[in-house]
């Protein structure tokens with residue numbers, strides 16, 4: 525691990541522990557393992573640290589609609605360990621899915637929502653005689 529990665533890891537850890545539980549209960553050692561697995565590259569860890577440093581959300585409780593994918597994965601892992609976690613929902617379909625894309629206003633949406641045609645595309649398809657049920661799927 526490079527010094528830069530190590531500093532970002534340390535910053536991420538501090539940010540989470542400063543938010544209290546469940547992070548404090550999970551503990552520093554387990555959190556370090558989770559974070560390294562989650563963001564093995566320096567760039568990934570720096571991104572994670574930046575989000576954790578700047579967000580005003582309580583990460584485990586507030587279901588921040590702008591939460592990066594890494595943090596969503598972290599929360600899913602923590603939930604799998606039995607902790608009570610609130611995950612953000614897709615800005616388009618409202619489902620509690622992994623939100624892999626960022627919309628223009630910074631909120632997150634799932635991969636399925638990206639493939640859904642816009643209203644204009646659907647309208648044009650109907651005009652051109654294709655089945656509306658196909659584009660709605």
Ligand SMILES: [Zn+2]
Nearest residue numbers: 614617634637
């Ligand atoms: Zn969605």
